[in-house]
Amino acid sequence: MAITEAEVLHVARLARLSLSEDETRRATHDLARVLEYVRKLDELDTSNLEPTLTVGVDAAPLRDDRVLPGVDKAEVLAQAPRSSELGFMVPGFVDES
Amino acid sequence: MSEQPQNCIDIAARVSAGELSATTVTEQYLERSRARASLNAFVYLAEREALQRAAELDAKRARGEALGRLAGVPIAIKDAICTRGMSTTAGSRILSRTVDGVRRGWEPPFDATVVQRLLAEGAVVIGKTNMDEFAMGSSNENSSYGPVKNPADETRIPGGSSGGSAAAVAAGLAPASLGSDTGGSIRQPASLCGVVGVKPTFGRVSRYGLVAYASSLDQIGPMTPDVASSARLLEILAGADGRDSTASAAPVGQYEAACARPIAGLRIGLPRQYFGDGLDAGVRAVLERALSALRDAGAQVVELDLPHTDYGVATYYVLATAEASSNLSRFDGVRFGLRSERSGGDLAELYSASRGEGFGAEVKRRILLGTYVLSAGYYDAYYGKAQRVRTLIRRDFDEAFRQVDVLFTPASPTAAFKLGEKNEDPLSMYLADVFTLPASLAGIPGLSVPVGAVDVDGSRLPVGAQLLGPHLGEEQLFRVAAELERSVGRS
Numbered sequence: 001m002a003i004t005e006a007e008v009l010h011v012a013r014l015a016r017l018s019l020s021e022d023e024t025r026r027a028t029h030d031l032a033r034v035l036e037y038v039r040k041l042d043e044l045d046t047s048n049l050e051p052t053l054t055v056g057v058d059a060a061p062l063r064d065d066r067v068l069p070g071v072d073k074a075e076v077l078a079q080a081p082r083s084s085e086l087g088f089m090v091p092g093f094v095d096e097s
Numbered sequence: 098m099s100e101q102p103q104n105c106i107d108i109a110a111r112v113s114a115g116e117l118s119a120t121t122v123t124e125q126y127l128e129r130s131r132a133r134a135s136l137n138a139f140v141y142l143a144e145r146e147a148l149q150r151a152a153e154l155d156a157k158r159a160r161g162e163a164l165g166r167l168a169g170v171p172i173a174i175k176d177a178i179c180t181r182g183m184s185t186t187a188g189s190r191i192l193s194r195t196v197d198g199v200r201r202g203w204e205p206p207f208d209a210t211v212v213q214r215l216l217a218e219g220a221v222v223i224g225k226t227n228m229d230e231f232a233m234g235s236s237n238e239n240s241s242y243g244p245v246k247n248p249a250d251e252t253r254i255p256g257g258s259s260g261g262s263a264a265a266v267a268a269g270l271a272p273a274s275l276g277s278d279t280g281g282s283i284r285q286p287a288s289l290c291g292v293v294g295v296k297p298t299f300g301r302v303s304r305y306g307l308v309a310y311a312s313s314l315d316q317i318g319p320m321t322p323d324v325a326s327s328a329r330l331l332e333i334l335a336g337a338d339g340r341d342s343t344a345s346a347a348p349v350g351q352y353e354a355a356c357a358r359p360i361a362g363l364r365i366g367l368p369r370q371y372f373g374d375g376l377d378a379g380v381r382a383v384l385e386r387a388l389s390a391l392r393d394a395g396a397q398v399v400e401l402d403l404p405h406t407d408y409g410v411a412t413y414y415v416l417a418t419a420e421a422s423s424n425l426s427r428f429d430g431v432r433f434g435l436r437s438e439r440s441g442g443d444l445a446e447l448y449s450a451s452r453g454e455g456f457g458a459e460v461k462r463r464i465l466l467g468t469y470v471l472s473a474g475y476y477d478a479y480y481g482k483a484q485r486v487r488t489l490i491r492r493d494f495d496e497a498f499r500q501v502d503v504l505f506t507p508a509s510p511t512a513a514f515k516l517g518e519k520n521e522d523p524l525s526m527y528l529a530d531v532f533t534l535p536a537s538l539a540g541i542p543g544l545s546v547p548v549g550a551v552d553v554d555g556s557r558l559p560v561g562a563q564l565l566g567p568h569l570g571e572e573q574l575f576r577v578a579a580e581l582e583r584s585v586g587r588s
Contacts, residue, residue: 008465015422015468016429016445017461018453026458027465030523034466037524038411041482044489051484052491054313054343055540056299056568061346063339075206081194081436088431093444 003032101125105170105273105326109219112169115158119151119169123221126171130224130270135251138265140176140242141184141202141225147171150221165218166329172215173271175262176225177232178317179205179306180212183222187308188230188240188258191455192434203433209306210338211275211317218333223271226261230457231425232282232310234258235529238520239459246516247290250556253513256286262320263290267559273321273330277307279314280413281508281533284545287320288508288561291547293327293578294320298569299540300345302331303338311420312343314413314537324546324578324586328352331571347569355572356579361395363577366501370406371532377511379551383560384507387548390584391505391577401500403493408486409535410527415470415483416538422467425460428452462523487538494539498567503577505564507532508545512558532563542571546578548585 008028012019019027082089102108102117111117130142154164174180177187184202186192192203202225212222229239237245237260245260247253248268255264259276263286266274276283278296287294295318302317309315319330332353337346367388372381392398430436430451437450456464470479497504510531519526536543545561552558562581564574 003469007469011465011468011472013449014472015464016426016448016452017456017464018449019461020453023458023461027462030462031466031469033524034414034527035469035479038415038479038483040411041408041415041486044405044408044486046482046485046489049485049488051481052487052538053484054299055491055538056345060342061337061344071206076432079203079206079433081430081434090431091442091444091447 003028003035103272104323105167105321106329108170108272109166109168112158113164117169119154119221120148122169123147123151123171123223126223126271129268133268133270136246136248136264136268137227137243138245138261138268138270139173139224140186140188140227140261143183143222143224146183147221147223154219154221166333167215168219169221170219170273171221171223171271173223173226173262173265173274174212175259175274175276176228177277177308178212178275179207179209179308180222180225181205181208184225185308187232188228188242189455189457189460190241190435191428191452194435205306207306210303210340211334212306214333226259226265226274228261229258230460231308231421232258232277232279233421233459233463235281235285235526236514236520237261238516239457241457244516247513249291249558250513252515253556253558254289254516256289256509256513258282259320260286263287263292263294266290266292266320266322273319273326275317276320277315277317278537279310280417280537281530283318283320284508284533284543284563285530287545288563289513289559291550291559291561292320292322293324293547294318294545295327295331295571296537296543297331297335297571298345298542300343301542301569301571302334303341303344305338305340309424311417312424313420314417324575324582325353325356328356328575345569350572352571352575355575358576359394360391360576360580363396363503363573364501365391365396365398365577366401366497366504367398368403368406368497368504368506369400370403371506375510375531376507379553380507380510380512380560383549383551384562387562387581387585388505391580394580394584399501401497403497403535405486405489405493406535409490409538410531412483412486412490412538413530413534414466414527415479416487418463418467419471419480420467422464422471425464428455430455459523490535491539494536494541503564503566503573505562508561508563512551512553512560536565541568542566542574544574544578546581546586548581
């Protein structure tokens with residue numbers, strides 16, 4: 001099944017990933033090749049099989065209900081590209097007009 | 098000074114006994130790391146932090162306090178594992194910022210659980226090792242810091258994605274390292290560099306503080322020159338963790354003790370699908386010698402089938418990329434690392450521009466593939482299908498372990514290939530993982546142990562065997578690996 005450049009650009013938009021024209025061309029070629037290989041899975045009849053979602057995790061063990069120190073807020077904010085003491089800084093995204 | 102110690106166990110014993118200071122040991126490994134900087138094994142050599150830590154340990158010992166089972170042992174940590182206040186980038190530009198013209202990695206505000214456990218036993222973090230960006234790769238050529246070179250031949254790849262961790266141990270830059278393995282990223286580089294590497298059972302080791310790639314597959318594990326040191330490290334790393342609900346509460350095995358147990362009577366399976374045409378003839382000959390040694394030691398070797406082996410690569414590249422596309426959405430230019438300056442005033446544009454600038458080609462490819470296989474109209478055909486094939490692969494192993502205790506296979510179809518040989522074609526690179534992916538999909542433990550070398554174009558290149566065990570069957574792997582080390586490992 002071939003994938004088109006338009007589909008790659010659609011997927012890139014869903015993934016919030018900007019691609020140059022060159023990257024789009026290359027990705028279309030590479031994805032088509034990998035998807036073609038993956039069709040190999042259609043050789044197998046899986047109609048009566050349960051999907052495996054995870055392996056070996058029988059039950060999530062519970063921890064004691066104890067308050068532990070979390071990470072330091074100032075230390076976290078200091079690693080952000082832009083922050084103020086109130087939190088992470090981003091461009092305004094609510095139109096108040 | 099007496100002979101230089103060669104492994105963690107020896108170092109810990111001598112530092113604990115006061116025959117050797119943690120500072121001396123740390124200085125020696127730092128010195129070697131600087132001398133072999135051309136390998137590009139470290140993305141951050143923690144000279145200041147390591148010497149300070151070693152001095153603290155020496156002071157503690159001088160006060161008569163016990164240091165632990167890793168007293169003064171320098172350990173290199175894969176750059177995907179969080180180290181408090183110490184650069185952690187997962188090999189990516191997106192977790193780095195440029196400050197005054199200098200690249201600076203994200204400095205996590207906490208240590209991963211595995212790092213806490215090593216430190217609690219007296220270890221010294223010596224640096225962060227190079228890796229394929231976000232652990233996506235089999236050759237270490239996808240690192241934003243440039244590739245790691247194989248210590249046996251610097252024109253060749255060390256394997257990946259934990260290539261820096263493997264090369265550092267192989268070249269003696271650290272007596273131990275931590276790697277992470279999603280589809281073979283510990284076992285394959287261990288094999289190509291000639292060190293021991295363990296991918297524990299899924300859930301055996303906490304992933305708290307590991308930069309996530311594919312959450313149903315990722316595991317952290319040790320890499321060391323010798324089998325017993327990996328056994329000791331895994332005993333320390335394994336066990337429940339209140340901060341990772343997938344970490345198993347099952348009792349941790351006696352891995353170090355298992356190394357001394359003879360293997361007579363053990364049933365070892367050879368899956369036919371792993372010894373087909375795709376296996377290099379030189380690698381096959383080395384593995385056959387190792388098998389004879391196991392027979393001589395009293396193991397019962399039987400051939401069997403894992404019929405769905407051939408579907409591992411396709412299954413993996415659907416499931417792992419799907420999970421990655423979700424996990425990597427957290428890298429958005431807001432909370433850590435790189436923010437694009439081109440993004441203007443729009444938040445969605447800030448996300449896509451930062452991700453476009455920050456991620457490398459292979460990471461973008463896998464995010465796109467993963468988003469595609471999860472998107473409306475394709476979900477059942479790809480993601481749902483791959484989850485069902487995963488069930489078949491898992492059952493293959495369940496069936497095999499009704500007949501045998503351990504499986505013996507190659508870890509890689511060839512010895513280390515040349516830098517640049519496969520990185521133009523993603524599919525040929527993916528196929529390099531054909532022998533490690535099925536066990537990852539089944540969640541079972543795997544261990545790669547050096548069993549010899551092949552001569553290729555004037556270089557002597559290491560060859561590893563992969564041992565696979567049933568769920569939580571690590572003890573048996575250490576038993577067999579130790580036997581191989583005694584009989585053929587140093588040839």
